Amino acid sequence: MGTDDMLIDNSRNQEQLDLNYLKLYYGKLFPHADMFKWLAYGHDGKHPGCDQSYVGRREFSFTLDSDIYIRFQSFYSSSDMEKAIKEKCPVKIDIGPVYSVDPAKRLAYGQGGDNAFTPVERELIFDIDISDYDDVRYCCSGADVCSDCWPLMTVAIKVIDFTLRDDFGFDHILWVYSGRRGVHCWVCDGKARRLNNEQRSAISDYIRVYKGSENSQKKVSLVGQALHPFLSRSYTEVLRSFFEDKLLCTQNLFLNEERYEKILEMIPDECFNIVAVTSELRGKWMDNKRSKDDINTTRWGHLKHSLQSSKQKAQGLRRCVEEIVFAFTYPRLDMEVSKHMNHLLKAPFCIHPKTGRVCVPIDPNRCEEFDPAAVPTLSQLLGELNAAGLTTEGEDEFDRTSLGEAIRYFRSSFLFPLLKSCKEEIEAAYNTEIQQSKNSMSW
Numbered sequence: 001m002g003t004d005d006m007l008i009d010n011s012r013n014q015e016q017l018d019l020n021y022l023k024l025y026y027g028k029l030f031p032h033a034d035m036f037k038w039l040a041y042g043h044d045g046k047h048p049g050c051d052q053s054y055v056g057r058r059e060f061s062f063t064l065d066s067d068i069y070i071r072f073q074s075f076y077s078s079s080d081m082e083k084a085i086k087e088k089c090p091v092k093i094d095i096g097p098v099y100s101v102d103p104a105k106r107l108a109y110g111q112g113g114d115n116a117f118t119p120v121e122r123e124l125i126f127d128i129d130i131s132d133y134d135d136v137r138y139c140c141s142g143a144d145v146c147s148d149c150w151p152l153m154t155v156a157i158k159v160i161d162f163t164l165r166d167d168f169g170f171d172h173i174l175w176v177y178s179g180r181r182g183v184h185c186w187v188c189d190g191k192a193r194r195l196n197n198e199q200r201s202a203i204s205d206y207i208r209v210y211k212g213s214e215n216s217q218k219k220v221s222l223v224g225q226a227l228h229p230f231l232s233r234s235y236t237e238v239l240r241s242f243f244e245d246k247l248l249c250t251q252n253l254f255l256n257e258e259r260y261e262k263i264l265e266m267i268p269d270e271c272f273n274i275v276a277v278t279s280e281l282r283g284k285w286m287d288n289k290r291s292k293d294d295i296n297t298t299r300w301g302h303l304k305h306s307l308q309s310s311k312q313k314a315q316g317l318r319r320c321v322e323e324i325v326f327a328f329t330y331p332r333l334d335m336e337v338s339k340h341m342n343h344l345l346k347a348p349f350c351i352h353p354k355t356g357r358v359c360v361p362i363d364p365n366r367c368e369e370f371d372p373a374a375v376p377t378l379s380q381l382l383g384e385l386n387a388a389g390l391t392t393e394g395e396d397e398f399d400r401t402s403l404g405e406a407i408r409y410f411r412s413s414f415l416f417p418l419l420k421s422c423k424e425e426i427e428a429a430y431n432t433e434i435q436q437s438k439n440s441m442s443w
């Protein structure tokens with residue numbers, strides 16, 4: 001394969017990652033100090049309650065261009081971290097947990113015992129990937145994504161963000177575009193970081209409705225139970241309107257026999273009159289009369305009418321409408337990522353090596369506006385930097401590129417409120433400790 005083939009790749013949006021470009025990006029644009037501030041969670045301050053060892057116990061791992069993978073690195077200062085990133089120029093930076101001891105020195109500590117090397121803190125994380133939706137999208141498959149299927153990610157952000165804030169009371173949540181085909185979520189509240197694996201599993205199970213199974217067409221099961229308030233709210237506030245107003249038509253879910261049969265198969269066959277219901281519907285849909293109305297909307301209307309009509313006393317059939325909507329729209333989580341503290345997750349602001357796009361934060365309150373195709377690429381940013389000329393004093397380089405908006409959002413909506421609450425938490429814990437030691441001395 002000659003270089004010409006590579007150029008063709010470039011034109012198809014598959015930017016080949018150029019290490020010289022990446023070096024410039026780490027040198028001029030990557031927000032090293034902000035990233036370090038975030039991961040220090042206030043412990044880099046001067047307050048006597050700060051745990052100076054905290055940030056140095058965090059695992060960073062680098063994937064180098066040569067496919068060499070360096071795990072268990074740790075940094076005690078922002079400049080240490082910055083220096084290592086600039087020197088090694090990793091094509092990917094992953095963030096792991098905070099361990100009981102400095103991960104770089106883990107071998108010095110044996111297994112077991114009080115000083116055992118074990119994860120003690122980790123953000124609660126979620127990983128959602130559009131390739132897990134291949135059975136419900138007809139526009140793309142695999143790693144491909146377009147403006148017709150991306151809204152499935154938007155819906156996932158809305159549903160999960162809502163429950164994390166409302167049902168679990170978390171405040172410091174960062175959503176990040178993974179650079180190609182999905183989104184990552186970092187829940188950074190102190191009480192989220194200190195969850196053990198069991199508690200993480202419990203939260204993931206709470207959120208999970210979709211139980212993926214290779215053989216079964218029906219991927220959710222809500223029948224026979226009252227809808228949990230969280231699910232019921234997700235349905236009425238997000239999923240139903242998304243399904244009916246958008247997905248139904250953009251994916252042409254009822255376009256042909258193959259597609260509508262897939263939906264008819266979701267009707268539970270334990271219902272005594274399923275044969276009557278489905279054959280009536282098939283009858284209506286067989287003659288493909290042209291109509292000015294959208295065929296998908298019309299057929300969905302028929303199906304809803306049949307299942308929800310007063311004749312259908314069986315709860316199962318009525319619930320089935322909701323089940324179909326859930327099967328097509330409900331967030332699909334990579335459960336393993338959320339359940340274990342020691343799972344690594346790609347750092348925000350990395351460059352995706354295949355697309356060249358920056359892993360920028362996504363504002364959950366404006367996630368409908370997020371367009372993955374509009375996310376700046378590495379070469380675009382460097383072009384903007386070139387065009388902007390020299391910086392004036394006090395101006396950050398990133399402010400003169402389209403990365404500026406992403407970094408300003410990261411700071412104002414996530415980092416600053418987070419650090420404020422970390423400071424309060426550290427002070428409160430310190431005061432409690434002082435009080436306790438005073439009390440014990442007065443015995």
Ligand SMILES: [Zn+2]
Nearest residue numbers: 139140146149
């Ligand atoms: Zn698509």
